[in-house]
Amino acid sequence: MSMLRVHVEGVGLWSPQLADFAALRALLAGATPPAPSPRPAAATLPPNERRRAPESVLLAIEVAGQAVAMSGRDAAALACVFASAHGDQAITDYMCATLARSPAELSPTRFHNSVHNAAVGYWTIATGCHAPSTAICAQRASFGAALLEAASQALAEQRAVLLVCSDTTGSGPLAEVTGCAQAFGCALVLAPQASPASLGRLDLQLGTAPTDTSLPEPLQGWRAGNPSAASLPLLALLAGAGGHCELPVAATLGLRIDMENVA
Amino acid sequence: MPILMTPLAVTAYTATSAMGSGLAAQLDALEHARSGLRPNDISSAPLACWVGRVDGVEDVVLPAALGAWDCRNNRLAWLGLNQDGFLERVHAARTRYGADRVALLLGTSTASIGATEEAYRRLDADGGFADDMLRPAIHAPHSLAAFVAAALELAGPCLTVSTACSSSAKVFASAERMIRLGLVDAAVVGGVDTLCDSVLFGFNALELVSPEPCRPFDAARNGISIGEAAGFALLERIEAAADAPRLLGYGEASDAHHMSTPHPDGLGAELALNDALARAGLDAARVDYINLHGTASQKNDEVEAALVGRVFPVRTRASSTKGFTGHTLGAAGIVEATIALQAIEHGLVPGNLGGDTPDPICGAHFAWRNERQRVDVALSNSFGFGGNNACLAFARAGFAA
Numbered sequence: 237m238s239m240l241r242v243h244v245e246g247v248g249l250w251s252p253q254l255a256d257f258a259a260l261r262a263l264l265a266g267a268t269p270p271a272p273s274p275r276p277a278a279a280t281l282p283p284n285e286r287r288r289a290p291e292s293v294l295l296a297i298e299v300a301g302q303a304v305a306m307s308g309r310d311a312a313a314l315a316c317v318f319a320s321a322h323g324d325q326a327i328t329d330y331m332c333a334t335l336a337r338s339p340a341e342l343s344p345t346r347f348h349n350s351v352h353n354a355a356v357g358y359w360t361i362a363t364g365c366h367a368p369s370t371a372i373c374a375q376r377a378s379f380g381a382a383l384l385e386a387a388s389q390a391l392a393e394q395r396a397v398l399l400v401c402s403d404t405t406g407s408g409p410l411a412e413v414t415g416c417a418q419a420f421g422c423a424l425v426l427a428p429q430a431s432p433a434s435l436g437r438l439d440l441q442l443g444t445a446p447t448d449t450s451l452p453e454p455l456q457g458w459r460a461g462n463p464s465a466a467s468l469p470l471l472a473l474l475a476g477a478g479g480h481c482e483l484p485v486a487a488t489l490g491l492r493i494d495m496e497n498v499a
Numbered sequence: 500m501p502i503l504m505t506p507l508a509v510t511a512y513t514a515t516s517a518m519g520s521g522l523a524a525q526l527d528a529l530e531h532a533r534s535g536l537r538p539n540d541i542s543s544a545p546l547a548c549w550v551g552r553v554d555g556v557e558d559v560v561l562p563a564a565l566g567a568w569d570c571r572n573n574r575l576a577w578l579g580l581n582q583d584g585f586l587e588r589v590h591a592a593r594t595r596y597g598a599d600r601v602a603l604l605l606g607t608s609t610a611s612i613g614a615t616e617e618a619y620r621r622l623d624a625d626g627g628f629a630d631d632m633l634r635p636a637i638h639a640p641h642s643l644a645a646f647v648a649a650a651l652e653l654a655g656p657c658l659t660v661s662t663a664c665s666s667s668a669k670v671f672a673s674a675e676r677m678i679r680l681g682l683v684d685a686a687v688v689g690g691v692d693t694l695c696d697s698v699l700f701g702f703n704a705l706e707l708v709s710p711e712p713c714r715p716f717d718a719a720r721n722g723i724s725i726g727e728a729a730g731f732a733l734l735e736r737i738e739a740a741a742d743a744p745r746l747l748g749y750g751e752a753s754d755a756h757h758m759s760t761p762h763p764d765g766l767g768a769e770l771a772l773n774d775a776l777a778r779a780g781l782d783a784a785r786v787d788y789i790n791l792h793g794t795a796s797q798k799n800d801e802v803e804a805a806l807v808g809r810v811f812p813v814r815t816r817a818s819s820t821k822g823f824t825g826h827t828l829g830a831a832g833i834v835e836a837t838i839a840l841q842a843i844e845h846g847l848v849p850g851n852l853g854g855d856t857p858d859p860i861c862g863a864h865f866a867w868r869n870e871r872q873r874v875d876v877a878l879s880n881s882f883g884f885g886g887n888n889a890c891l892a893f894a895r896a897g898f899a900a
Binding site: 240312316321322323331332333340342343344348349350352353354356358363364367370373377378381382384385388389393409410414443485486489 | 546616626635636648654656659660661662672697704752885
């Protein structure tokens with residue numbers, strides 16, 4: 237089985253407890269980082285879009301903006317792989333409730349924001365990005381599958397790729413089946429070659445069982461409460477001194493990641 | 500610029516849509532210019548429009564072991580998988596390469612949201628899902644791919660691409676990258692979307708649905724007809740099947756313009772087209788047929804007709820087949836890929852059904868009626884909300900650019 241080697245140039249992170257990747261570093265170092273404001277800032281969006289955008293879009297764009305800023309790259313040149321296990325749950329809840337009650341009243345704006353690629357659509361519009369962009373999902377393996385897709389694209393096309401994985405809190409009756417207790421989003425800028433901007437080198441190897449590496453609390457609880465937080469073992473490696481972890485990339489397939497810190 | 504792509508063999512393919520189940524039914528409908536559209540008889544409340552509904556989905560029974568996945572979208576997926584010997588071809592690939600060496604990459608726009616809609620229509624007394632609806636896996640957008648992975652007993656990389664109406668075109672690109680990098684030896688690609696209230700009333704709210712059968716590229720076109728479909732293809736290296744038709748190239752690009760309106764100059768569509776031609780090592784003049792996105796929305800058809808006129812000589816024939824199937828959304832990419840492959844296999848350029856009074860913006864490229872000619876190279880365009888564009892290039896076995 238071939239190994240994929242990619243280089244991380246930027247990391248974005250947002251949850252109700254963690255404003256960014258630095259907050260995760262602080263937490264893992266024993267500090268108590270201040271909680272962010274309740275609504276992700278998503279400063280990449282123009283102000284009028286920011287006011288109107290659904291929370292799922294704000295979350296994805298917030299972490300994307302953080303990661304791209306850290307990488308120092310031009311957002312317009314990055315291919316985009318955005319992932320979410322459940323998409324915009326508030327809109328799905330709204331749409332299903334409205335369709336059950338009075339279907340003719342469905343909001344056209346909420347409908348076009350319901351597409352799984354809404355966040356990446358808003359991102360490409362805000363950044364003037366004409367590069368390939370995609371929106372994917374794979375249930376609890378969404379982050380792992382997105383990492384595989386993004387690394388494949390980085391290596392096959394020899395270009396830098398922005399990877400985003402985010403899920404919001406569950407809404408309405410739908411929340412019972414999605415089990416998302418709180419929002420979580422993360423982003424990585426991946427490059428095919430090492431550069432002065434590289435923070436770490438990832439060697440990805442398919443073929444392990446789909447196991448989740450164990451985590452300390454509160455990370456373990458956060459992971460249980462949001463499928464996008466399946467990324468936490470890798471984020472913890474990036475925040476620390478390297479090492480290895482395993483992530484599910486499909487229901488029956490795992491990915492081993494060996495991470496070497498080069499920063 | 501992308502590098503020249505090593506072509507892949509399309510060793511099996513199949514489609515099920517309003518034209519019928521399987522390739523023979525699809526070819527027969529194309530040859531006889533027979534539309535599969537009918538007056539809407541499926542939404543939970545009346546909506547005056549036409550739909551491309553697949554007959555018999557309601558009667559499909561999933562194998563007992565897969566019963567927990569039951570919903571309209573997965574029934575249509577199972578119906579589609581059972582056509583044209585596709586299950587057997589995947590089984591053979593699984594045996595040859597190993598279950599973890601075959602990727603499964605499927606596109607869908609709404610997956611089994613119809614099941615979630617149903618759960619909301621009959622919530623129990625305390626406002627929660629009824630017991631028979633408490634099946635988390637069918638209320639997630641990965642429902643389709645997870646079900647098909649179980650049905651095909653595949654254990655390799657598995658992901659859902661959901662970029663609205665370009666979804667099941669983009670899976671070809673993901674598959675090519677994974678095969679090129681040696682992550683897998685083969686890939687099952689495709690997509691399924693089913694008629695449901697979300698898309699019927701959603702597109703209706705955007706005032707994009709025609710009250711009549713859709714008329715792509717017609718001067719009087721007034722919107723789309725929504726359809727449902729399932730389609731699949733098996734991709735392998737050409738060494739495995741030298742006599743199979745080929746995936747020659749693909750292109751992907753973003754408009755960066757608007758969430759629900761295409762770029763006025765077709766910028767992303769043209770970038771995707773150029774990307775596909777460059778990977779395939781093709782000059783535009785080598786393209787014999789292009790299956791257009793051609794939804795019958797005002798804007799899409801205007802932008803796409805201008806693109807065809809700008810890029811291709813008139814010997815390149817062009818048509819939309821949405822008049823046969825309706826717009827099958829996330830399944831449109833794979834269905835129209837199979838039509839492009841049938842154009843190559845059978846020497847048939849399908850006519851642009853519904854374009855009875857051609858929009859003057861359309862050049863002499865348009866095949867308004869069926870045309871019989873040899874087709875060596877065929878393209879398929881797929882564009883989605885969010886300005887998401889994809890283009891696929893196919894060629895007959897042995898074709899060298």
